[in-house]
Structure formats: C-alpha cells, structure tokens
Amino acid sequence: MRFRCYEQLLASRGAAVCEIEHPPPPGADVECEGPIRGTIKLTNVGSHIRAVGTLRVAVRVSCSRCLTPMLAPVEMEIDEECQLTQIDEPDAYEATAEDIAETPILDDDIIDLSELVRQNLVVNLPTSPLCRPECPGLCPQCGQNLNEGQCDCSTEHIDPRLAKLRELLDGESTKGSG
Numbered sequence: 001m002r003f004r005c006y007e008q009l010l011a012s013r014g015a016a017v018c019e020i021e022h023p024p025p026p027g028a029d030v031e032c033e034g035p036i037r038g039t040i041k042l043t044n045v046g047s048h049i050r051a052v053g054t055l056r057v058a059v060r061v062s063c064s065r066c067l068t069p070m071l072a073p074v075e076m077e078i079d080e081e082c083q084l085t086q087i088d089e090p091d092a093y094e095a096t097a098e099d100i101a102e103t104p105i106l107d108d109d110i111i112d113l114s115e116l117v118r119q120n121l122v123v124n125l126p127t128s129p130l131c132r133p134e135c136p137g138l139c140p141q142c143g144q145n146l147n148e149g150q151c152d153c154s155t156e157h158i159d160p161r162l163a164k165l166r167e168l169l170d171g172e173s174t175k176g177s178g
Ligand SMILES: [Zn+2]
Pocket: 063, 064, 065, 066, 067, 068, 130, 131, 132, 135, 136, 137
C-alpha cells in the first residue's frame, strides 16, 4: 500500500487520494478473500496528517456457534491521525491498539499505509461471526452440527445440579471398578 504522494502532503492543506486495491498487510493475522478495496484521503491539517476513508474486504473466519468456515464482510471506516515520520522498523507491525494515534506513514519518500490499514482491519474483525443469524450450533453432547440435522441425543433439558451429581456418581463407579 505504497503511494508516491509525499510532495502533495507537504504543503498546509495539501491532500492526496490513495486508491487501495491491495492484499492484506503483513501481521494482520487473518485470511482475506481478495484484496482490500477502497479509498483513503490524506490531508495535511498542520499538526498531523488526517486519513479518512472507507475500506472493504471479506475475511475467512469460522462461525462462532457451529465452527463452519465462512466469509465475513469487514468494513473499515477510517478516520485516523498520522504523522509524516519514518516507519523505521518492521517492529511497527507488532504495535498494539494503544499506538493507533499518530501512525507513522513514511518510508523514505513513499507514503506507506500498510500499518494504518492493518490496525484498522484488526480492530474491525468480527468477534462472533454467525453463518446465519439463527444458526443452532453444535450439539453440546455429541458435537453434531445441528445445521445438518438433529442428532440422536436426548433433547430433554438436564438440570445442571443433577448433571453434577451424575458426574460424581460416575467418578465413584470408575474408582470402584479400577
Ligand atoms: Zn453456524
């Protein structure tokens, strides 16, 4: 995500529009389907460079209930403060969320938006994606994916106190036989 627009940003109120159609930046720790697409407008507002734009990408995740692999759309509404300072080291990719303020975006005289995009991607990842809103998930007893049909387990609700008691009794009988 490298752009030759450094000179445009040097003047006060100088601006540049960066069209993004790039693979996900390194260190994002997520698999994406296709490139990240969108536009980021950079404006020199005096004390810093303001980056505003919207990016979209589909990420490969698993349904949080039934664990089926799926694609989830991610939309990043970006409005960040950046600095025309050097991205010195690859360690910048290990930066934590607290460092989001004033992200450095300069690599020699090239504007590099990889770190800015990486941070925004990471904070916008879906936390509990669902393959469909009414996904019934997995059977807690046999692990059957209930999207694919009912299993043979008893559907009656087991009182958790009785379940605990049964566990204890089972433990006793194991001891006795061993
Ligand atoms: Zn599911």
